[in-house]
Amino acid sequence: MIMFNGFSHSVMGASHEKTNLVCQDSSAFKVGDHYAVAVVADGHGSKKHFRSHLGSKFAVEATIEAIDRFYEDREALEANLPTNHKLIIKNIEKQIISNWNMKVEKHLAENPVTDEEKSKFTPEEFEAIPPESYYGSTLVAGITGDNYTFGVQIGDGSFVAIFEDGRAVMPMEYNESAPANVTASVCNSNAASMFSSFYAPNRKLIAMYGSTDGLYTSFGSEHDFLDYHTIITSQLVNLDTFKEIIKNNLTKRSRFGTEDDISLSCIYNENLLKDRIDLINKRVAENKKAAADRKAAMLEKKV
Amino acid sequence: MSNEHVTEPEVNETQNVSPLDDFDTAETVSTAPVSDDSILDFDDDPLSATSVSKKSLVIFFLIDTSGSMKGKKMGELNTVMEELIPEIRRVGEADTEVKVAVLTFSTEVRWMYSTPIPIEDFEWARLRASGVTSMGAAFKELNHRMSRNSFLSSPSLSFAPVIFLMTDGYPSDDYKEGLRELQTNSWYKFGLKAALGIGQEANDNILAEFTGSKDTVVHAYSGGQLAQMIKIIAVTSSQIGSKSMTLSDDTNHELGEEDVFAAKQKLLGQQIQELVSTQTDGDDVPFDTGW
Numbered sequence: 001m002i003m004f005n006g007f008s009h010s011v012m013g014a015s016h017e018k019t020n021l022v023c024q025d026s027s028a029f030k031v032g033d034h035y036a037v038a039v040v041a042d043g044h045g046s047k048k049h050f051r052s053h054l055g056s057k058f059a060v061e062a063t064i065e066a067i068d069r070f071y072e073d074r075e076a077l078e079a080n081l082p083t084n085h086k087l088i089i090k091n092i093e094k095q096i097i098s099n100w101n102m103k104v105e106k107h108l109a110e111n112p113v114t115d116e117e118k119s120k121f122t123p124e125e126f127e128a129i130p131p132e133s134y135y136g137s138t139l140v141a142g143i144t145g146d147n148y149t150f151g152v153q154i155g156d157g158s159f160v161a162i163f164e165d166g167r168a169v170m171p172m173e174y175n176e177s178a179p180a181n182v183t184a185s186v187c188n189s190n191a192a193s194m195f196s197s198f199y200a201p202n203r204k205l206i207a208m209y210g211s212t213d214g215l216y217t218s219f220g221s222e223h224d225f226l227d228y229h230t231i232i233t234s235q236l237v238n239l240d241t242f243k244e245i246i247k248n249n250l251t252k253r254s255r256f257g258t259e260d261d262i263s264l265s266c267i268y269n270e271n272l273l274k275d276r277i278d279l280i281n282k283r284v285a286e287n288k289k290a291a292a293d294r295k296a297a298m299l300e301k302k303v
Numbered sequence: 304m305s306n307e308h309v310t311e312p313e314v315n316e317t318q319n320v321s322p323l324d325d326f327d328t329a330e331t332v333s334t335a336p337v338s339d340d341s342i343l344d345f346d347d348d349p350l351s352a353t354s355v356s357k358k359s360l361v362i363f364f365l366i367d368t369s370g371s372m373k374g375k376k377m378g379e380l381n382t383v384m385e386e387l388i389p390e391i392r393r394v395g396e397a398d399t400e401v402k403v404a405v406l407t408f409s410t411e412v413r414w415m416y417s418t419p420i421p422i423e424d425f426e427w428a429r430l431r432a433s434g435v436t437s438m439g440a441a442f443k444e445l446n447h448r449m450s451r452n453s454f455l456s457s458p459s460l461s462f463a464p465v466i467f468l469m470t471d472g473y474p475s476d477d478y479k480e481g482l483r484e485l486q487t488n489s490w491y492k493f494g495l496k497a498a499l500g501i502g503q504e505a506n507d508n509i510l511a512e513f514t515g516s517k518d519t520v521v522h523a524y525s526g527g528q529l530a531q532m533i534k535i536i537a538v539t540s541s542q543i544g545s546k547s548m549t550l551s552d553d554t555n556h557e558l559g560e561e562d563v564f565a566a567k568q569k570l571l572g573q574q575i576q577e578l579v580s581t582q583t584d585g586d587d588v589p590f591d592t593g594w
Contacts, residue, residue: 216458218458218459219353219355219458219459220354220356220359220458221456221457222456222458224353224354225458227353228350228353231349232350235349245348245349245350246350249348252355256355257355257357257459258357258358258459297417298416298418299424300416301415301416301428302417303405303413303414303415303430
């Protein structure tokens with residue numbers, strides 16, 4: 001039987017410490033029966049999104065609840081995925097947005113906007129902000145089953161997946177016109193139509209990661225970003241001891257990088273990882289050599 | 304049987320947040336500021352193999368290496384650029400990763416390195432002068448490379464670049480066509496632009512077309528002035544370029560990015576003019592009288 005496991009962690013950015021903002025990111029993972037979910041969300045944090053730290057938390061909860069609901073009849077879901085994955089993923093996206101809006105409405109009803117929150121706007125400015133915008137957030141969610149993986153995303157953030165060949169890849173294809181690459185948000189009125197998604201059938205996943213953009217922007221190159229995930233994967237066999245190192249490294253990346261909040265969520269297949277650990281370690285060594293070769297090539301003078 | 308294991312979405316405990324009734328709290332991690340620096344230092348952290356990147360600033364030097372630069376001009380330029388690198392290195396020490404890209408133009412256009420180089424790794428390659436002044440081709444090449452798909456592909460956030468043009472003569476190609484292409488580039492639009500004319504032949508009007516303002520154009524007529532001007536422009540523009548600026552108007556409303564970049568360009572012009580006005584001519588021999 002496949003055994004999934006995972007971890008998730010969010011750190012507050014130094015820039016938010018300086019401005020007395022709370023951490024705008026949220027993250028979670030869940031291991032279910034023959035499936036697992038990794039989710040991160042990045043609250044927008046700007047003036048009109050003054051409750052976005054809650055919006056990101058609601059986005060994470062809304063996603064896990066939506067996925068759980070679709071997996072209530074897992075066999076039917078998995079029987080339909082190969083032929084109807086576009087429709088199923090679209091319905092999951094709609095369910096996430098619906099769940100999120102319900103959470104926002106409930107919270108707002110129980111916690112009306114305070115005078116202090118309103119005081120930062122003129123009455124006209126405040127009236128112009130749609131209430132759901134107070135809670136605006138991005139969302140990155142990856143789901144894996146026994147031999148397939150899919151992901152949904154709205155707004156910026158990244159996926160990295162490592163399949164059986166041990167190579168780290170970004171499964172969400174970059175598309176200049178995709179709404180996920182602009183400042184899309186779960187709070188947009190047409191949010192359900194602004195997702196980007198991917199579906200990778202017939203491939204066993206070793207590990208998948210979702211992260212908010214604070215992690216990606218702490219790297220000098222995409223190669224380094226991918227190599228980082230391969231290194232983490234090589235250490236997942238000792239997750240209990242390695243977890244602290246990951247947390248500290250995320251803190252270091254935030255503090256010495258772009259000072260943004262950072263969230264990382266991971267799900268992985270414990271059995272397959274143990275089986276392929278030698279391959280993963282080989283990839284780590286290959287990546288290290290390739291990085292040294294790239295640096296040597298970069299420093300070669302052309303004139 | 305389901306093996307449910309859910310981490311609580313992480314929230315700051317000082318906020319008034321409803322409990323997550325449906326979530327098993329497997330672990331709660333404090334996101335409080337970390338005060339003990341010692342936890343950030345590991346000898347055994349395998350993740351340290353991938354370095355942390357700060358916000359970056361790329362300084363583009365566009366250097367005329369046509370035949371008229373031969374001799375003292377190119378010799379002086381090579382010397383001052385070698386001296387300049389440690390000074391720019393100091394600009395980036397705190398919060399900014401400064402990178403340098405050098406594009407030379409004569410009959411051909413050529414990059415000194417195939418990608419912008421972090422200032423701590425950068426070594427000046429002494430340039431030689433020959434050929435004609437293909438400034439328009441240099442503008443086109445800069446436009447091509449100043450892109451997220453090329454020289455500015457680093458995931459880390461970037462300040463708008465500094466673009467510093469140095470030339471001693473009139474372009475031999477259609478510089479206007481190249482400039483028109485370059486002017487469509489957002490990095491150029493928001494970048495800090497400065498230019499240095501070397502000797503009598505350099506046309507300040509063309510240079511002002513490139514920078515968008517006469518304030519950011521200076522002229523050097525001698526070796527001593529060349530050294531002074533290059534240092535003034537490169538260091539001042541790097542300092543301003545790597546400065547995080549937020550602006551607010553009289554009503555305390557935040558202004559847009561375009562206003563910030565316009566303010567930076569204006570500040571650069573002011574500072575360059577102030578610094579230039581304090582420079583002395585000394586006993587330098589002009590380039591155009593016997594060097």
